[in-house]
Amino acid sequence: MEDEEEKISTLGVTADPAAVYDVVQHAGQLLTARSSPPVEAAIRVGLVDKTIECLRESDSSKTQHEAAWILSIIASSDSRGPKVIVNADGIPVLVNNLSTEYPNVCEKVALALAFIAGDCIDYRNKIIDCAVMTKFDAAADVNKPAYQLESVAKLINKVLSYPSSQLPLEIAKKLTVYIVELLDQEILTVQSSLAGAAYYLTRNDNPSYLQVAVTSGLLEKVVKLLSRNDLNVQKAAIRVCQNVSSSDYSRFTQALIDCNAQDHFELLLKTKDVYIILDTIKVISNIATGSINIKQPDMHIVKEICWVIDNFITGAAEDQLQQLCEIGIVDLLYSSLLIKNHMIIRHSLAALLNLIEGTLDDDMKLSICTDFDDIGELSGLGFKVESIKREFYLLQ
Numbered sequence: 001m002e003d004e005e006e007k008i009s010t011l012g013v014t015a016d017p018a019a020v021y022d023v024v025q026h027a028g029q030l031l032t033a034r035s036s037p038p039v040e041a042a043i044r045v046g047l048v049d050k051t052i053e054c055l056r057e058s059d060s061s062k063t064q065h066e067a068a069w070i071l072s073i074i075a076s077s078d079s080r081g082p083k084v085i086v087n088a089d090g091i092p093v094l095v096n097n098l099s100t101e102y103p104n105v106c107e108k109v110a111l112a113l114a115f116i117a118g119d120c121i122d123y124r125n126k127i128i129d130c131a132v133m134t135k136f137d138a139a140a141d142v143n144k145p146a147y148q149l150e151s152v153a154k155l156i157n158k159v160l161s162y163p164s165s166q167l168p169l170e171i172a173k174k175l176t177v178y179i180v181e182l183l184d185q186e187i188l189t190v191q192s193s194l195a196g197a198a199y200y201l202t203r204n205d206n207p208s209y210l211q212v213a214v215t216s217g218l219l220e221k222v223v224k225l226l227s228r229n230d231l232n233v234q235k236a237a238i239r240v241c242q243n244v245s246s247s248d249y250s251r252f253t254q255a256l257i258d259c260n261a262q263d264h265f266e267l268l269l270k271t272k273d274v275y276i277i278l279d280t281i282k283v284i285s286n287i288a289t290g291s292i293n294i295k296q297p298d299m300h301i302v303k304e305i306c307w308v309i310d311n312f313i314t315g316a317a318e319d320q321l322q323q324l325c326e327i328g329i330v331d332l333l334y335s336s337l338l339i340k341n342h343m344i345i346r347h348s349l350a351a352l353l354n355l356i357e358g359t360l361d362d363d364m365k366l367s368i369c370t371d372f373d374d375i376g377e378l379s380g381l382g383f384k385v386e387s388i389k390r391e392f393y394l395l396q
Contacts, residue, residue, distance in 0.1 A: 043074070115158075139152045223264070
């Protein structure tokens, strides 16, 4: 890089546009030639200031693309990269170019802004203060190429990645509109980034932001992603459902049911990803507990959930059963026994017996059986409880 210092220093003072492009292109090639780009050397020779100048002054889309590419590489390095770009007043220039008509320029500009926004909340706020929201109509146009939309989705994700209390509600509403539109595009990387953005929007149990997710149609779109054939998309989507189902406001859990989230649980429990399985079980537990605790429980929902749990437990590994016990699945099954519905009781009892048979920890087995006593008396199922306890002693 030091050999190129003289060439780079002429950038921005040469009158020949072709010469400017050649220098910027060569600088970009130097940065991408190694697995670990020489960002420090690029900063030392003043490449950041020069490329920002090119992005601001050049009329050539080719030169703008190369300049934005360099800035995205520098922004992706450690915190020194974003800091240098911010200190060089690069944010206003990048934001201004986000609405460019050239997709390859917008792609790299959005990527650079995403890296900067993700570095710290102050930089994210600077990007918002530079009127970035006025640029999304052009940048997030669903008719743009997939590679542009991928970078824009990453930028939206990073803008929402900080606590919702530190983002004005109106901005969250506007971003949600773009998320809903872009989720309809069958682009896995876009859907993964935006499902992650939906997770950020719905966390912290803030009713205003949860309401945005429901009324905008975002929750319905995310629920459909639960059956997308991609683990990253499914993982992000089920985390959104967990946020919603764990809310203290029952209307949001009901919204999740209205979106038919329960129709996807059986498929999710068959994945090979332990985190998806655990998050799914937590969502199931939250929905079922909420349904059981209301005065008139939705029998269909509780029955479906108990059936799904029973089927999962039947084929689950010992460590998965241990995790189920840790997140309170036994208490959930106990509660469902108190509902006067034959099919719910049947599935709950079967699930508890399968849990006992599959759990090798004798203390845990005995604890489950002992806790049956009071439940058996309350539900009039004493004879069934005794039968299950006899099964346990036979297993021993």
